[in-house]
């Protein structure tokens with residue numbers, strides 16, 4: 001059965017790092033994938049490119065995002081165009097309201113965002129996580145009984161494996177994994193679309209920019225947070241990553 005998935009992230013490239021393989025697999029299986037991106041990344045690095053203004057960088061990164069979306073098969077891209085780096089200074093309920101409108105208009109069956117630690121600890125990632133969670137709670141009232149959306153966090157437990165530094169300790173127990181073995185190539189090509197973010201891509205996925213996708217793992221990871229209009233009790237005895245149940249994406 002065709003289902004509609006909404007991914008909500010802070011910056012162009014978040015979707016490819018966190019869930020690129022999952023998105024590609026979903027779209028190839030005929031599901032409808034919507035991506036909401038809160039900022040256009042105007043404070044990010046620009047790689048080998050020079051931009052006179054932040055607006056130019058933002059437009060360039062939006063184009064990179066569009067290219068990545070077409071590689072992954074995203075059906076609809078929603079751009080909020082909030083200022084990069086400033087999501088945490090926005091009124092949380094305003095940001096949540098914007099996301100809530102996207103949910104209520106499109107009625108996705110599954111909604112996915114960053115975990116509360118933001119994976120990397122980036123304040124924009126943390127803000128988008130909090131705002132999306134609030135938006136889902138409020139949007140549930142607009143769904144019929146027994147048809148409330150599933151809400152997941154996505155995690156990248158291996159994000160710092162190749163980084164020279166170590167990241168924040170992961171705080172959220174992972175409860176499911178998506179097998180992306182047939183979609184490593186799509187994720188790699190989507191990451192390659194971010195030439196301006198070559199530093200970040202090389203840091204977490206060395207080799208990918210040069211066409212070597214072996215560093216991309218077999219799985220992407222998720223935590224089920226809400227179902228049936230209720231919080232799913234946190235997993236007190238987290239399973240080993242290789243023993244997690246597989247998420248149904250077919």
Ligand SMILES: [Zn+2]
Nearest residue numbers: 010011014122
């Ligand atoms: Zn980001």
